[in-house]
Amino acid sequence: xxxTTERERKKLFVQLMYSLKEYTTEVIxxxxxxxxxxxxxxxxxxxxxxxxxxxxLSRSLKKNHRxxxxxxxxxxxxREYIKIATSWYCSNRVSQRSIRCxxxxxxxxxxxxxxxxxxxxxxxAKDYSYVMKIQGFYKxxxxxxxxxxIKKNGSSSNKSLTDSMLEDSILxxxxxxxxxxxxxxxxxx
Numbered sequence: 425x426x427x428t429t430e431r432e433r434k435k436l437f438v439q440l441m442y443s444l445k446e447y448t449t450e451v452i453x454x455x456x457x458x459x460x461x462x463x464x465x466x467x468x469x470x471x472x473x474x475x476x477x478x479x480x481l482s483r484s485l486k487k488n489h490r491x492x493x494x495x496x497x498x499x500x501x502x503r504e505y506i507k508i509a510t511s512w513y514c515s516n517r518v519s520q521r522s523i524r525c526x527x528x529x530x531x532x533x534x535x536x537x538x539x540x541x542x543x544x545x546x547x548x549a550k551d552y553s554y555v556m557k558i559q560g561f562y563k564x565x566x567x568x569x570x571x572x573x574i575k576k577n578g579s580s581s582n583k584s585l586t587d588s589m590l591e592d593s594i595l596x597x598x599x600x601x602x603x604x605x606x607x608x609x610x611x612x613x
Contacts, residue, residue, distance in 0.1 A: 428541070433466040440536075446473045450535035458534055468528045469538035470496075477537055480555075481562035482506065483570070490515075491530065492555055493539055501549035503539070505530045514540070516547040 428436070440447060440462070441455050452458055472493055482489035491512060495501040504515040512530035525547035527540040554577065561570035 427467050430463075433463045436466050436470075437462055440471050446475075447471050447537075448474070448535035452534055461533060462536075465531055465533060465538045468541055469531060470541055472537040472539050480504075480559045483562075483567060485562055485565065485567060490559075491537070492552075492559070493537070494552060495549050498549070500552050502552040502555050503543070503547075503549050504555060505539075514543060514547060516543070 437459060441452075444452060476496070476499075477491060477493040479488040480490035480492050481487060489507045491505040491507070492502050493505065495503065505512040506515050512532070514525040514527045514530075516525035525543050527543045527547065530540065531538040558570050558573060561567065561573060
């Protein structure tokens with residue numbers, strides 16, 4: 425894991441405190457008191473803005489036991505973190521595969537979510553629409569359908585939901601003629 429320099433951490437801390445309302449709803453009255461803890465976290469983590477994450481349901485439908493964070497460089501991709509006891513782990517770290525993500529744990533301090541800076545090469549961000557489709561099943565209490573969807577599309581799908589649906593429609597023979605009709609249809613004015 426690449427550690428940020430002390431100078432980078434101090435600059436990040438100033439930026440974070442300047443735009444604190446973008447990262448937390450909590451009030452930090454004494455910024456100097458939290459500074460050593462935040463600077464230590466910034467060695468291997470980065471803060472996540474409130475608009476870039478949301479809580480979700482676990483596979484067993486436990487509320488707020490999954491954290492979905494959009495990737496900073498590509499908002500169409502996301503990483504999921506799973507809460508086990510009081511710790512948050514990358515969902516690829518706790519998978520059933522023998523090769524797992526070796527990222528640091530996600531941390532939440534002062535209401536600010538700090539995500540690990542690095543994941544290993546096998547840990548690929550998932551398509552955000554795919555993650556939210558699964559959450560939709562969970563929110564409806566349809567965990568069996570969610571598992572079927574994951575099994576069909578892969579547990580770490582990084583292809584978009586649109587691509588997945590397109591592949592399904594292409595493979596489905598009756599839909600081929602419907603697609604052909606759509607392609608030749610006159611556009612609405």
